[in-house]
Amino acid sequence: MTDDVLLVHGGTPLEGEIRVRGAKNLVPKAMVAALLGSGPSRLRNVPDIRDVRVVRGLLQLHGVTVGPGDEAGELVLDPSHVESANVADIDAHAGSSRIPILFCGPLLHRLGHAFIPGLGGCEIGGRPIDFHFEVLRQFGAVIEKRPEGQYLEAPQRLRGCKVRLPYPSVGATEQVLLTAVLAEGVTELANAAVEPEIEDLICVLQKMGAIISMDTDRTIRITGVDRLGGYNHRALPDRLESASWASAALATKGNVYVRGASQREMMTFLNTYRKVGGAFDIDEQGIRFWHPGGDLSAIALETDVHPGFQTDWQQPLVVALTQASGLSIVHETVYESRLGFTSALNQMGAHIQLYRECLGGTPCRFGQRNFLHSAVVSGPTKLQGADLVIPDLRGGFSYLIAALAAEGTSHVHGIDLINRGYENFMEKLRALGANVELPAQATTTA
Numbered sequence: 378m379t380d381d382v383l384l385v386h387g388g389t390p391l392e393g394e395i396r397v398r399g400a401k402n403l404v405p406k407a408m409v410a411a412l413l414g415s416g417p418s419r420l421r422n423v424p425d426i427r428d429v430r431v432v433r434g435l436l437q438l439h440g441v442t443v444g445p446g447d448e449a450g451e452l453v454l455d456p457s458h459v460e461s462a463n464v465a466d467i468d469a470h471a472g473s474s475r476i477p478i479l480f481c482g483p484l485l486h487r488l489g490h491a492f493i494p495g496l497g498g499c500e501i502g503g504r505p506i507d508f509h510f511e512v513l514r515q516f517g518a519v520i521e522k523r524p525e526g527q528y529l530e531a532p533q534r535l536r537g538c539k540v541r542l543p544y545p546s547v548g549a550t551e552q553v554l555l556t557a558v559l560a561e562g563v564t565e566l567a568n569a570a571v572e573p574e575i576e577d578l579i580c581v582l583q584k585m586g587a588i589i590s591m592d593t594d595r596t597i598r599i600t601g602v603d604r605l606g607g608y609n610h611r612a613l614p615d616r617l618e619s620a621s622w623a624s625a626a627l628a629t630k631g632n633v634y635v636r637g638a639s640q641r642e643m644m645t646f647l648n649t650y651r652k653v654g655g656a657f658d659i660d661e662q663g664i665r666f667w668h669p670g671g672d673l674s675a676i677a678l679e680t681d682v683h684p685g686f687q688t689d690w691q692q693p694l695v696v697a698l699t700q701a702s703g704l705s706i707v708h709e710t711v712y713e714s715r716l717g718f719t720s721a722l723n724q725m726g727a728h729i730q731l732y733r734e735c736l737g738g739t740p741c742r743f744g745q746r747n748f749l750h751s752a753v754v755s756g757p758t759k760l761q762g763a764d765l766v767i768p769d770l771r772g773g774f775s776y777l778i779a780a781l782a783a784e785g786t787s788h789v790h791g792i793d794l795i796n797r798g799y800e801n802f803m804e805k806l807r808a809l810g811a812n813v814e815l816p817a818q819a820t821t822t823a
């Protein structure tokens with residue numbers, strides 16, 4: 378048994394077409410929403426990624442029947458047996474993704490109690506879950522921290538409440554939505570996150586019978602109802618995967634058509650892509666991304682909550698910035714430790730310097746603290762193949778891009794992690810002409 382290493386022979390532009398399906402940051406949450414329904418739900422455009430498999434396993438453990446639907450990529454989720462499920466072995470799911478925390482509200486409504494194992498997800502900062510527990514307490518939940526996870530109880534029906542998030546957290550906003558829809562009375566959430574995946578989750582809940590309105594000032598109001606039905610929904614496309622392939626096209630001087638990519642959720646990314654010098658063409662089925670020749674331009678970039686530049690777009694684009702002429706500045710304001718992946722790019726020949734200071738004007742929680750959360754990228758630099766160990770999902774995809782853009786061969790270790798959020802990425806790489814190989818004896822499932 379060898380570790381999951383990929384050999385990448387760089388220097389070939391990525392060219393061709395790949396397809397993206399439903400968003401990793403929506404699909405697992407829509408699957409959890411099915412727990413709130415009194416009848417079956419149908420979710421379409423579901424990608425075959427590890428985070429979906431993990432949530433499927435957790436739902437099945439809780440008595441939800443999950444099976445295929447009529448079309449490819451469709452799941453039918455039937456929660457009729459949740460009350461009679463014999464939940465065992467939940468600890469086996471600890472550390473597998475961030476989604477288990479979102480089971481709290483639906484399980485409290487259905488069963489009056491919930492057990493949440495330790496969470497996983499990318500290690501790109503401390504990622505506390507204090508906002509989640511604070512809002513759940515406001516709804517009336519009682520929370521007990523145990524060594525193996527968190528145990529929650531709802532002594533009475535949960536009640537709507539008025540809450541304000543200290544920061545527009547995506548997960549905490551979803552926690553409120555999934556809890557408030559069946560709580561008694563009205564919930565008002567101020568300073569909510571408004572990412573497109575959250576809007577799509579609201580669409581799912583509205584189809585189930587929920588009453589939710591969104592104001593332009595980040596306030597979401599939910600009027601609780603007594604009962605929700607199932608839903609039939611097509612997940613919005615994955616704007617994060619789409620942007621990753623767009624960055625790969627730019628860094629490798631390639632030309633990639635991303636079938637399924639959608640302009641509306643990618644407007645901020647597309648503006649930045651154009652400023653760097655990337656070209657794109659939008660049609661009704663997807664977006665073509667390419668390097669138009671000539672020099673790329675250095676830019677100043679700050680990540681932020683939607684409608685700002687999404688933090689999950691940052692790492693892949695930084696690889697393309699190593700090929701731009703001049704000094705690019707990157708200020709990461711969402712996670713305090715999302716630039717560590719750049720040290721491996723420096724080993725490959727990039728010139729990236731990290732700073733503790735905020736190099737940008739976007740309000741940030743990390744300035745004057747000990748976090749290297751700003752970067753200056755000096756380019757263009759030639760990249761050389763190297764031995765790379767994947768640190769996290771987007772960092773991992775960035776290493777693949779860097780290895781593809783580099784001269785020579787790279788050994789990229791830990792590629793199985795990429796399966797968490799990129800469907801069939803090996804097949805897609807090959808379809809785009811990437812020169813990649815798994816060592817003959819490797820046992821990876823990629």
Ligand SMILES: CC(=O)N[C@H]1[C@@H](OP(=O)(O)OP(=O)(O)OC[C@H]2O[C@@H](n3ccc(=O)[nH]c3=O)[C@H](O)[C@@H]2O)O[C@H](CO)[C@@H](O)[C@@H]1O
Nearest residue numbers: 402504505506507508509545546547548549688689711712
């Ligand atoms: C599965 C999923 O959808 N993951 C996405 C989700 O993660 P996730 O929902 O975990 O991210 P959040 O928006 O909650 O986190 C944003 C920031 O808020 C902080 N925070 C969050 C919750 C809390 O209780 N306390 C707290 O301090 C976090 O440490 C982080 O600094 O949104 C992120 C921001 O768009 C994306 O990068 C992730 O891809």
Ligand SMILES: C=C(OP(=O)(O)O)C(=O)O
Nearest residue numbers: 475498499689770771798
């Ligand atoms: C940070 C990410 O995801 P997660 O929240 O699942 O770790 C990501 O998709 O880049």
